[in-house]
Amino acid sequence: MAIITLTTDFGHKDHFVGAIKGTIYNELSDAKIVDISHSISPFNIQECAYILKNSYKAFPPGTIHIVGVDSEPTVENKHIAVYVDGHFFISANNGVISLITSEIKPEKIVEIHIPNPVHGSFPVLDVFVQVACHIARGGKLEVVGKPFEDLKLLKEFSPRVINDGNTIVGSVIYIDNYGNVISNIQRSLFEAYRNGRNFEILARNKKILTIYNKYSEIIDFSQDKSKRKGPGDLLALFNSAGYIELAIYKSDLNTVGGASTLLGLDYRDTITINFL
Amino acid sequence: MAIITLTTDFGHKDHFVGAIKGTIYNELSDAKIVDISHSISPFNIQECAYILKNSYKAFPPGTIHIVGVDSEPTVENKHIAVYVDGHFFISANNGVISLITSEIKPEKIVEIHIPNPVHGSFPVLDVFVQVACHIARGGKLEVVGKPFEDLKLLKEFSPRVINDGNTIVGSVIYIDNYGNVISNIQRSLFEAYRNGRNFEILARNKKILTIYNKYSEIIDFSQDKSKRKGPGDLLALFNSAGYIELAIYKSDLNTVGGASTLLGLDYRDTITINFL
């Protein structure tokens, strides 16, 4: 039995997630349902894509991912089911799929048409769950829709390489639970232009000259504890998702604050790298 | 094996939910436990009822619902197990059951008496879990309690129809993850008194003349994008639970705000419908 994952902006209080799980178990008593996140900022496609992009591959091939963000169908936001990279995604055609699988061409996309659809305000329950159960039972995509080619492309947040390859201008695409700020500059892009040069990372009025592979590399453990850097110091990191991240060592948004609050960085703000 | 659902005000941080799940798995290694919500506002029976009322039916018949809100037993708040509408509920007799199943007469109610009860401050673990496991193993309600008839009735939040059927005075019963405001006025009541007439919905200083079936109906897609209504506009909706809801299109409580914050509407505030 395939796994069905849920990624939504429904939050953890309302009845929506419970109703979805009950309906799935009602159809498939041995279903395996996994919550990826229900705390996407409402209607935030970019955030949703970052989270799914960095978690879907961990699941076994054939996993079915329900994407419940901005899912109400309109003439400009059709329901689609996509098979790409060995995984199924059920979503509205709002750009999220193109952001998740930007480097991979989908093998199959259908526009969803199910019999006797409910035209209400809870399409994740009324439509996506039905399609997910169909796929989980081994059903083909062709049965729940017709071929579709007009996948909405969102690419607005790519970093720009300017100044003859001496500068990369990126932007903030995600702020995590610790307030760490994730840029859209991937390690691969950084290394492609670096050519062994020194560099400076500029964000607001801060300058950083080193990128670590893990947070604790900021600490020199050969020093006496009283002389070490510690909680509250700013660092840059290639994070586990492969992006350049600005972090406060051992940050806590509720106490010392995180990179987002201490640097005043928000979504779409600029992070610049100059090669020297 | 029956499903056991959990609806509590325990939140997501403390050890309570983990301890409950561990105990259930210890008794029933193949149990299927589903979180409906742990984010009920503390001791808020109305909120708990709204969430359970709109999710329990999605689960298969025979599902066991543990209701962990205001569950400490007193002489005025006895522990009960109820079989109604094909589902089991284990709860304190605090009114929540009457709100969930207001239109359906319970088939069986018992006051819970288990051997060697623990008289502590965690009755959901000490009592409800034991009863749930008993039912999940196919045990009868009569074994864990004696027949009980004094189900506490809560009905205070029914809308009033006044002015010779020309006005419905409702109130706010729930505010969802998006800040959307749900009234206690059901579509069926509205339609019963409308008789094809025009109407106005009044909430604070706002007046609404239309009720949609989905949020995006506020958008006229034949218009140029620059001229359309959009995120931030107020609308009324028959929501997926059948209630009249006031919503801000594509609201986000953390940015543009929701209907609750923008209109200043809170629990129990009045929403009036005048038929014209």
Next chain:
Amino acid sequence: MAIITLTTDFGHKDHFVGAIKGTIYNELSDAKIVDISHSISPFNIQECAYILKNSYKAFPPGTIHIVGVDSEPTVENKHIAVYVDGHFFISANNGVISLITSEIKPEKIVEIHIPNPVHGSFPVLDVFVQVACHIARGGKLEVVGKPFEDLKLLKEFSPRVINDGNTIVGSVIYIDNYGNVISNIQRSLFEAYRNGRNFEILARNKKILTIYNKYSEIIDFSQDKSKRKGPGDLLALFNSAGYIELAIYKSDLNTVGGASTLLGLDYRDTITINFL
């Protein structure tokens, strides 16, 4: 198949928990994964220990507990796997294990060494999940590490008994979802020194003379409702975890407030008991 529990400070929004679950299901398709908490305050070892200490025993023997708080390995924070009290814990050697199992000597501790380790910033995924799956498949601890004896001991928050046994000076170790304040004074310590005497509990400028076994014992149900104590009154309680707790009856941090906010009590603040 053993249960694998997760206790982390990852929060509920990011991709971390989804990626962990996907990876486990990819290795063990019939794994049973239980979230204990993902809302530990970042890097807060004491909080993590309180939550795990009060939930792990509920799970069946052989359960595998992944502890994802302050888990980045350094020369001073090695990765360990511990078998103690019939349970497995996978953690960094940051003191959390000593706090959880302070009264029980671990049967086996190994320092984790897995082949081809990833040295990144997501060791819970890269290391702990591998070790957990190894144990879940019935593998021995010796295979993933070498014997280790240098378990970091954290004991700083023990209460002090002073004044010839007439005074216990404790401190706040946890604040729960209701804002209730949990001290590190256990019932057993309190009873050992009480000897039937009266007592006063002092916290900030408040004095409490009674300790209840459940919250509702503050109410005298023989009184008319209008004369009773009620929501908003301060009480002391032996909580379900065996600690002395200060609580506001039916508190809600979002409305009436909790003991933490109303008394101004925070982590590490002092709670004093004088025997009279």
